[in-house]
Amino acid sequence: MQRIPHYKSLDRGPIEFRSRVYRKEGDIMTIAKKPVVSVPQTMRIKNAVDLMVKEGIRRLPVTEPGTKKLIGVVRTRDVLEFLGGGEKFNIVRVKFGGNFLAAVNEPVRILMERDLTYGTSRMSITEVARLILSKGVGGVPILDDSKRIVGIVAERDFLRFIPRTTGAKVSYYMSRHVATAELSFKILDAARTIVSRGFRRLPVVSGGRLVGIVTSMDILRYLSSNKIFDRMSSARFEDAMSVGVEEIMTREVIRATPEMDVGEAAEIMRERGCGGLPVVSGEELVGIITEHDLMRLLV
Helix, strand or coil: CCCCCCCCCCCCCCCCCHHHCCCCCCHHHHCCECCCCCECCCCEHHHHHHHHHHHCCCEEEEECCCCCEEEEEEEHHHHHHHHHHCCCHHHHHHHCCCEHHHHCCCEHHHCCECCCCCEECCCCHHHHHHHHHHHCCCEEEEECCCCEEEEEEEHHHHHHHCCCCCCCEHHHHCECCCCCEECCCEHHHHHHHHHHHCCCEEEEEECCEEEEEEEHHHHHHHHHCCHHHHCCCCCEHHHHHCCEHHHCCECCCCCECCCCEHHHHHHHHHHHCCCEEEEEECCEEEEEEEHHHHHCCCC
16 A cells, blocks of 8 residues: 655644653553463464454464563464465465365464564663554564563554644545455455555445455454354365455444544544544545554654
8 A cells, every 4th residue: 555655744733742652761561561462382373363363463472381482473464374365375275285174273383473573671662663663563572681572562552642633634644545355355355465465454345435344353253253164165275265255344334534633533543443444535435544654643
């Protein structure tokens, strides 16, 4: 998704609230979530997905038993790649001959991400916000001096620093070039688009009108439910992912308008627990604004 360039300096105009973000060394632990839900690398993929859905988390740290030292992370992106959306599907195709049931019972170590981005407990909130933005990630684990995980921070945790009224419009920060899904999309189509474009959500449109939204977590819920196995006539992957996206999408979509204050959009995301809002003008989809877009107001 192409970001809209900022044609004016953020140092001008009504946005004067960045001082709300703390800058004291080590204060990241004041907003980090703890204790952290983590798993051993021997946990089955299916069980790890079930845990992510139950806890509502997009990244699941993998740690050494006993020491709690971080050795990897399973992200929603990794699972979607594994389901056919990207390179990690080769594990299913090559190692298991496309046998989906066998693959999801493998340990998470075969798909976890080992090239880790993390913060430390000595970092400030501002430093971690800049780290997340510079690396283009949705959140980072926080490690102590012994490389043990002591917290985890996501983009959503920073929205609290944005006041409800900023004087800045959603239209200024939203992305206008939005990747979308059609009602004809299969779940596999949505997974591939999310992975290839680096998004977490796809508005679903029909004739230019917004009719729903499907997220990476919706696809994980489908994997976690029994529906995916009920729909399979064999153990083959194609049976599992050939269901239409209409079955798992959210139909009552929370929306923003171009004229809405970005502070109001941030408040809606906080209260409703959603990471992005499609932006509509009338019935037409004209953009999308996400937690990542809003974090740029703070650093």
